[in-house]
Amino acid sequence: MRTIAIVEDDPYISNMLAELLAANGYATLRAWSGSEALLLLERERPDLVILDLMLPGMSGEEVLERIAGSCPVIILSARADVQGKVKSLNAGAVDYVTKPFDNDELLARIGVHLRRGAGERAPLVLGGICMDFDTFEVFVDGVSVRLTKTEFAILRAFLENPRRVFSRSALLDYIGGFVPDGEESSVGVHISNLRRKLEEASPKNYIQTVWGIGFRLDPAILAEGKGG
Numbered sequence: 001m002r003t004i005a006i007v008e009d010d011p012y013i014s015n016m017l018a019e020l021l022a023a024n025g026y027a028t029l030r031a032w033s034g035s036e037a038l039l040l041l042e043r044e045r046p047d048l049v050i051l052d053l054m055l056p057g058m059s060g061e062e063v064l065e066r067i068a069g070s071c072p073v074i075i076l077s078a079r080a081d082v083q084g085k086v087k088s089l090n091a092g093a094v095d096y097v098t099k100p101f102d103n104d105e106l107l108a109r110i111g112v113h114l115r116r117g118a119g120e121r122a123p124l125v126l127g128g129i130c131m132d133f134d135t136f137e138v139f140v141d142g143v144s145v146r147l148t149k150t151e152f153a154i155l156r157a158f159l160e161n162p163r164r165v166f167s168r169s170a171l172l173d174y175i176g177g178f179v180p181d182g183e184e185s186s187v188g189v190h191i192s193n194l195r196r197k198l199e200e201a202s203p204k205n206y207i208q209t210v211w212g213i214g215f216r217l218d219p220a221i222l223a224e225g226k227g228g
Helices: 011-023 034-043 060-067 082-090 103-118 149-160 168-174 184-201
Strands: 003-007 027-031 048-051 073-077 095-098 124-126 129-132 137-140 143-145 207-210 214-217
Touching (some): 003 011, 027 034, 034 048, 034 060, 073 103, 082 095, 095 103, 143 184
Parallel strands (some): 003 027, 003 048
């Protein structure tokens, strides 16, 4: 599952984008200002960023200058002047969409840029787990593990954020629309199933419960280093 960061200060547009992306199988992250976006992108690694230019505090142009090259950035702005578009594209944005926008067109553009970068994305490897984003295969110590789409998304969340403790609500938000019933209570069921499948392939304890808070990747796994 691909993750898209939405950097937009208008709550209506941000919520609409989050709902649209979740309905089409994307996980979402959100920031409401330029400085918040930079903090978010320091700890998360989205596959694509949708960036508004007119943000409170640090402008979208400044954010683009800081993050260009780290992942594809699509500008989503009410500014329609050609010079502004050219400036953003020359600064590193992969596309420029003006508001108001057509949902289907935006989704198509997102799909194009994600496909362009798909071949460059290496498998994620940590603690003996190898996750291939192109084939959606997972191997644990060389053993193939069959995961559901939701289990794959949860495992990806832990591997991409190996030191983060996820509450149930935070994990549900991170994986977007991939928990079928959309309830926090379902997260525990998916975690339990994921643990069982990982333990069948390896004796390691990969997912740790932090009582009263949530779940995280077991710190012992991190000590093994990437490639485990």
